[in-house]
Amino acid sequence: MLIVVYVFSALIIALAFFYAYQLIQWVKQQKNENAEVARIAGLIRSGADAFMRKEYLILALFAGVMAVLIFLFLPRPVWIQESIGKNLQMAICYILGTIFSAVAGKIGIFVAALANARCAEAAQEDIKPAFLIGFRGGAVMGLVVVALCLLGVMGVMIFVGDASVLLSFSFGASSLALFAKAGGGIFTKTADVSADLAGKVELGIPEDDPRNPAVIADNVGDNVGDVAGMGADLFDSNVATMAAALVMATATGMSAKSPAMVFCYAALGLLASIAGIYLCDIKEGGSPTKALNMSTYTATGIFLALTALATLIFGFEWRYWAASAVGLLVGVVIGLATNFFTDDNMPIVRKVAKASAAGPAFTILSGVSYGFLSALPSMIGIALSALIAHRLGGMFGIAMAAVGMLSIVGTIISNDAYGPIVDNARGLAEMGGLGEDAIRVADELDSAGNTVKAVTKGFAVGAAGLTVISLLGAFLEEVNEVIIRLGGTVEHLIKGFDIMDPSVFFGVLVGAAIPAVFSAMLILGVDKNAQRMIAEIRRQFTEIEGLAEGKEGVEPDYNRCIDIATTGALRELIPAGLIAIVATILVGFIGGVPAIGGYLLGNIAVGLLLALFLSNSGGIWDNSKKYVEAGNEGGRGSDAHKAAVIGDTVGDPFKDTAGPSINTQITVVSLVASLLAQVFVSIHLF
């Protein structure tokens, strides 16, 4: 049966690539005539390319070193007899994981750069054509990410046939995601915060004004942070989910049909996303938010129906279908809860806007408080879905719930990549002088992107939650495999991690602190990097004659700003990433396998909490600023507005740098733990 599923999956993958190609062609055919817009779009594209070149260069170095280490030590030291073949497989799969993810990111950026200019021009006509360009441009990214993920996982399973090696492929994807998401996140917020503070606040020039030296970097940031970064993040989650599910599906005692079911469900998820994207449409003058959400719900419904059919036809077990349905539905519920807290039609955002009237301290206090409160429904959702999925099908049930939650990830990425495209289009409409109407349309599209982004982020965190729970299961499988290999018997196997065991407890407390430290280092990174960039912006306004006045032909040096953002982002990212990895290794050496079990648990629990808190409080501040700007609580220029702007600036690195990077940090740490299982079994202090 596995063969049938493979062929079937391959067809769907081919369909996805074909459809993505069609969409690219369609985007290309759209009008792109305004020379100024094209010129600025060119600047953005080359800025994004410059960042990605540098990022991929450093990543290549990093990946090279890692690959050598993996080859030398994993799964066993290479000098141990008969290990060399396996070690080579691990190293190659690791490299492939980084390459696949990098290719997906590259394609996403490429399409985003095509779509943004065309979307801006279409915005001169009406909301419908502009929306479709933004949506279909984003959809390419969604389709490519999921198709590449499936292709890679299937390739490894067919050519290597060992699910453990998948963890190495997954680790490759995570390494890239760490760079793309956290590095891109620092980049984008450095540029955003600096452009705002040095331009809007200090000089009083409008947003997206071409005189601002950081304006191109700001637009580049949307691409590298939100398109490439989010894509890499979800590529990573998706691979990790499938890897965890397949490690468990191929464990002893599982039905032979299990791996086929994992593939079948993932492929049907891709098919459902294709359908959701294909069916997405908007009426003339219709609501883009509704259209985006409708594509998500359509994909959800189709996925549930198709998998039920497949379960019937192939005779899979219904309880796993139910587990994946629980996962998917909880994902939707988390999305709705997030929406309740971050949508400016809902009471919370308005309360924070109202508090802003009393001063910025109250903006911060209320935003932090509601951010913490907003984590509760999602935490309960993840906890309950894990509990129910486990009752349905054990640890594998949890893995299937994660597969379910991530099944429609194609649609999620589409909606996510839509955001930066229309955000860029807004900038291009402003800078290219396309007129008030075009800016208004682009603003409406942008606002829909922000609303939907909150929901997709909730979804991403939820999915990451279930994924890392399954990675915990995968870690245990790996440990026991090592124990058996070292000559242990069934009694030696580790059945679980008892929190009354002080080593586990030790791990929990240290693991709990790591996401906080990681977030703090990223936020401080943005802070430091922005200081450098603000100094550069001030320098340009002082030293370049005629720049501040907007003299014809005088241009700022955009590249210097891009360069500062790039170098700084990568420099600030590396210590944050290293501390998480080094802490894992130290905890493993101190307390052994039990400590690592606890460490992963602490990391997951706090990581989820902080990811939700940071993303949601940032979203609340962003939208309450917009709510004030729409004329409420005194509108623009009022004290409430000033306070709301401060809240938004605080929220920027919360929601776009630290919050979404925590997922990746958790995944990286979980994979490092699984990969080093052998070492921790053999060597530890206590």
Added chain:
Amino acid sequence: MLIVVYVFSALIIALAFFYAYQLIQWVKQQKNENAEVARIAGLIRSGADAFMRKEYLILALFAGVMAVLIFLFLPRPVWIQESIGKNLQMAICYILGTIFSAVAGKIGIFVAALANARCAEAAQEDIKPAFLIGFRGGAVMGLVVVALCLLGVMGVMIFVGDASVLLSFSFGASSLALFAKAGGGIFTKTADVSADLAGKVELGIPEDDPRNPAVIADNVGDNVGDVAGMGADLFDSNVATMAAALVMATATGMSAKSPAMVFCYAALGLLASIAGIYLCDIKEGGSPTKALNMSTYTATGIFLALTALATLIFGFEWRYWAASAVGLLVGVVIGLATNFFTDDNMPIVRKVAKASAAGPAFTILSGVSYGFLSALPSMIGIALSALIAHRLGGMFGIAMAAVGMLSIVGTIISNDAYGPIVDNARGLAEMGGLGEDAIRVADELDSAGNTVKAVTKGFAVGAAGLTVISLLGAFLEEVNEVIIRLGGTVEHLIKGFDIMDPSVFFGVLVGAAIPAVFSAMLILGVDKNAQRMIAEIRRQFTEIEGLAEGKEGVEPDYNRCIDIATTGALRELIPAGLIAIVATILVGFIGGVPAIGGYLLGNIAVGLLLALFLSNSGGIWDNSKKYVEAGNEGGRGSDAHKAAVIGDTVGDPFKDTAGPSINTQITVVSLVASLLAQVFVSIHLF
């Protein structure tokens, strides 16, 4: 041997009461001649009395209901044969726990109100007499809290002889602490924030100006939040630590000497604190910070020496002595780490001050980041001390580490209660017109109080960490006792909580969210309450003629402000407390004992992290504001100062309301879980 230790402990308790009485007499003899100071001190005292009357009234109602519930259901439903006696004991001990803690708080407030006026007058002379009055006033609270704690615990053990009943006494203390600490915390920050915003910022009148209607409430707040609240908090931690240690010490399989050792160590800790207080002195013009810290180190050294001697004489096991030494030393290390982050002679506070020059958003971002980073050393410290103590002596080793860390709690409370006394003295010096010199001396004393407070808070969180770990052990003991009673055999006993068990995992995730929700509700409580109070201050300035101008004989209506703070504090507190308790019960009903185990773990890990984060980031902001006000980064009136003031306002409810209340929330939840063990064993959904 237990008898010998009891007699010996009773003597030390008597000594502590006698010494406290002597100190009160000494304080009373100090000069108190200025009529204006006496009048204002009287206002503060009567405000504090008004709050505490109302608080104790509501608490009495709450405690009454709880006592009835306890009588009806705990440890078994009262209608089950032969249960009535035990149930009555539980209910009475619960009531006694609240009364003992209330008495301690009352005495503390009484002395603080005597000491503040005298300290203000002594500040006219020199730093030495003023310091001694502040310190000895605080020391009364320290001695009384610890002596009452020991007396209560000893009384229960002698008259009831069952350590499980102690949990009920401890729960009584926790109930009071929840009201005193969280309610007092909301009160104090409501008054502080409102007085600052409506007075200093809006009207430009100085701090502690008698025209400000909230000024008395602000000074009352220092007493009810920091004196009574902190005292109740540490009374609670201390009782809980001893209860947990004694539950384990009296479990089967423990040496018969174990309970005696717990008492002996606790009594020697009290003796060491007496010595530390007695030996504390300051040279003319010397540093109050050094004098305060010296009393801590003196007590630490004496405790270690005395317990070593006792271990030798009574033949206790050395490994438990080592465990308590580890706890105490880690407490000191946590204190030093906290000091590194929050002292304005250290780089972190200065970095935040520097960031403030770029605007308030950077004050917040850097403060949040360093607050997160500051949690790491303490989390590692708690984790390592638990690990080492467990290796030395199992769960009982951890309990002994907690006993060790809390041994010098008398000194800690002394140093803590010193803070609000000198803070009040500063206000009295200002309002009573005692002159610039007195204000300067009072400022210096106040600054030392703030520095030392950061350290004692670190200590309090560390101790709470170890305490709740031991409460986790106590919970397991209770559960197993119930299982045996219900006819289970050794195989039925629960050995631990496996994190791979989905019920445990479910509990962990929900438990992790609770401290965040609890903190958020308290912060929002301050926010809401401050809005009411600001409206009242504005009303008074508008409606009371001549108030703003400071016309002779015109006085604001201080009592209205006190009344608003009081009513609001209690109203906002109750839902926050209830949600923690209700969540515990729901989790227990859904997932049974394993879910509660996980729930407590998640609650502890996140609770400690957030307590450290909130307390330390608040401390960082407070001190960086003071650093700027000392003339750095542009000094008073600069942009950096404005930003630093916003940071300080955000930090106020972080560090004085939410942060220190989390300890109590964790303890309350742990005790509720232990008390309801029977119910959770019998009834659960999954």
